[in-house]
Amino acid sequence: MEESVSTDDEQEPLTVVGVPMDLGADRRGVDMGPSAIRYAGLADRIEGLGYTCTDDGDLTVPRSERHDPDATDPSAKYVDEIETVCERLADRVETIRAAGRLPLVLGGDHSIAVGTANGVARGGRGSTGVLWVDAHADFNTPETTPSGNVHGMPLAATLGRGPFTDRPWTATPGIAPENVALVGLRSVDERESAALSRSPAATYTMTDIDRRGIAAVVREALATASNGVDQLYVSLDMDVLDPDEAPGVGTPVRGGMSYREAHTAMELVHTAEPELGALELVEVNPVLDTHNRTAELACELAASALGSRIV
């Protein structure tokens, strides 16, 4: 694809942080996601768009081999290790944001989003809206989860339910659920669905996208997430794509976004009113991937969110 640089006068400098964690996904290979995304040429692609890009390397993630998952809380597996990583990530993202840079966080399983969300929200750049692009709602809690996997809980946790509530490191942000929009849903657990319908967060399923078209849906989702806030946090779970396009993900579900739909969604992110406060790419699983194509697609979609255009 021919690409050109967008015409923004000021490009915010960008800092990449990798979080090689798969504890929230019960150890299934997404810990290799940051390496795969970097190998696919992330830095070159971003610099080709005119950004100054620094790579902060990977956060240290506790080794899980010494743990028996059943010895931890079965309703929130490895929750203590995950909290340690998320707390560190929150500090790192806060520092990056406070320095006037844009954090680009590479997962890793989606549980890391609790760290990203808290870090960006307390980085001193004002109030935050959330666009959560995902096949799943990640709205479970230890009380409702069928699997005990914490990567099914980060959005609930970001909004103050489930794990990590009443902790000093999650006390600050106050991301309003009215400024949260989920796009691409197609696999939601029963009790999770009930919790979602009680929440003011806006939900857009694949059915909505089929019927209304991706552009109308994402524009509406962005309007909700952006309404009255100073910055936008975009969390892209690569499982939102159809497994035909993105086979290398933590939890594949049929019937997802097409290649073009995902690009359109990210291109619209770039046109959104509030500035981008953080971008996160999660759940790339090289073990299940074909010739690194899912990681390459993650790079492409990041580029679209950062202003890459066909002409």
Ligand SMILES: [Mn+2]
């Ligand atoms: Mn997810």
